[in-house]
Amino acid sequence: MAWCLASSLVVFVAAHVALVAGLARRRAWGRAAVALLVPPLAPWWGYREGLRVATIAWCAALALYALGVAVA
Numbered sequence: 119m120a121w122c123l124a125s126s127l128v129v130f131v132a133a134h135v136a137l138v139a140g141l142a143r144r145r146a147w148g149r150a151a152v153a154l155l156v157p158p159l160a161p162w163w164g165y166r167e168g169l170r171v172a173t174i175a176w177c178a179a180l181a182l183y184a185l186g187v188a189v190a
Contacts, residue, residue, distance in 0.1 A: 119186065119189070119190055122182070122186050123183060123186045123187065123190070126179050126182040126183040126186060127179075127183055129175060129178075129179040129182075130176065130179035130180055130183055132175075133172050133173075133175040133176040133179055134157060134160055134176060136169075136172040136175075137153065137160040137161065137163075137164040137169055137172045137173065137176060138150050138153050138154050138160060140164060140167065140169040140172060141153055141160075141163060141164060141167060141169075144167050146163065146167065149163045160176065161173040161176045161177055164176070
């Protein structure tokens with residue numbers, strides 16, 4: 119079970135970094151900086167900017183991690 123938690127956390131962090139980098143590439147510097155400090159805003163703004171795959175990965179990894187913590 120520990121490997122599931124660790125891998126979902128790694129995917130979550132990678133998706134979060136991808137969302138912040140994607141926002142920064144789209145010249146949304148302010149949103150990228152805020153999304154780095156306030157994680158729930160990253161998928162919201164990322165979805166609006168067209169970063170659909172990273173947003174889905176972020177949400178799925180968070181859900182899997184929360185499920186793993188609840189079961190453990």
